[in-house]
Amino acid sequence: MNLRQVKGNTWVLEGLEFIPLYRLDGGRCVLLDTGLAQEREELEQALLDHGLTPAGILCSHAHVDHGGNNRYFQEKYHIPVALTSREAGMCASLLSLKCYFLLLSPDMVEQDAAGLVHTPDVLIPDGDGPFSFAGAEFQILQTPGHSVGHISTLTPDRVCYVGDALLSREQLDAKLPYCLSHRMGMESREKLRGLDCDLVVMAHRGIARREELEGLIDANQALALRRAGEILALIDRPMAASDIVRRVCLFYKLLSGKPRRALRFERNIRFFIEFLVDRGDLVMETQDGVTVYRPAR
Numbered sequence: 001m002n003l004r005q006v007k008g009n010t011w012v013l014e015g016l017e018f019i020p021l022y023r024l025d026g027g028r029c030v031l032l033d034t035g036l037a038q039e040r041e042e043l044e045q046a047l048l049d050h051g052l053t054p055a056g057i058l059c060s061h062a063h064v065d066h067g068g069n070n071r072y073f074q075e076k077y078h079i080p081v082a083l084t085s086r087e088a089g090m091c092a093s094l095l096s097l098k099c100y101f102l103l104l105s106p107d108m109v110e111q112d113a114a115g116l117v118h119t120p121d122v123l124i125p126d127g128d129g130p131f132s133f134a135g136a137e138f139q140i141l142q143t144p145g146h147s148v149g150h151i152s153t154l155t156p157d158r159v160c161y162v163g164d165a166l167l168s169r170e171q172l173d174a175k176l177p178y179c180l181s182h183r184m185g186m187e188s189r190e191k192l193r194g195l196d197c198d199l200v201v202m203a204h205r206g207i208a209r210r211e212e213l214e215g216l217i218d219a220n221q222a223l224a225l226r227r228a229g230e231i232l233a234l235i236d237r238p239m240a241a242s243d244i245v246r247r248v249c250l251f252y253k254l255l256s257g258k259p260r261r262a263l264r265f266e267r268n269i270r271f272f273i274e275f276l277v278d279r280g281d282l283v284m285e286t287q288d289g290v291t292v293y294r295p296a297r
Helices: 038-050 070-077 085-090 092-100 106-116 183-194 208-233 241-252 259-279
Strands: 002-007 010-015 016-022 028-032 053-058 082-083 122-123 128-135 136-142 153-154 159-163 198-201 206-209 281-286 290-295
Touching: 002 106, 002 198, 010 038, 016 198, 053 070, 053 128, 070 082, 070 106, 082 085, 085 092, 085 122, 092 106, 122 241, 136 183, 183 208, 183 259, 198 208, 206 208, 208 241, 208 259, 241 259, 241 290
Parallel strands: 028 053, 053 082, 082 122, 159 198
Antiparallel strands: 002 010, 010 016, 016 028, 128 136, 136 153, 153 159, 198 206, 281 290
């Protein structure tokens, strides 16, 4: 992994996603996420190559591509992991993790994410504000939506790591952007408009200047609404969720031959269906004991 300076002591390791870190004295650093489990060896070697030793993990949220190595570093280096209480609860067991994977069976969850099960050492407070951790003073901004307890973290260099609260411009063609609650995700993005920072780091390989933030937020909001509108337009009669999923996958050409991947597509589509129901665009009814969705118009 290449180590790239963002500003001051704030850097990113460039893996399949950006793994930000804040450098402390004596070669120590705070990792803001730990990436995928399959990147572990590469991540650890990169830290070694650059003379860095992890002193703590300040995790944005407990998804496999952000906290996949939390437990490994926690146990090997005896360093603290910090998570919000809501994310910590999800990591408590394989069954609680199923709430994130939703449609995968418990055995599949174990195969895909057993390493996410761990107990954080520090619980990040629920509100926004300063947070002292591993000898540095960060600012925490609660940005739920993508996950239940997602946070954005402002480093002492006025660099904000927004994790998955915001997609980079390179990701704005996403067919089914994931959000546990699209409404809350949009509210959190609006909250980012008032961000007092110089640079913004997005997990999926994006860095933006403060003056670019407004346009990036607008584009993210437009993407979510556009995808919701496209899915709504495909529902032209009372349809069961499975029928909607089939039609959406055909529309976006998401024709995976892998059942687990197809289940992830279905999960993401269901979150859009829920958004449309809550917004009043879809009405729920039953046919022969099965829930169906029809346009409200």
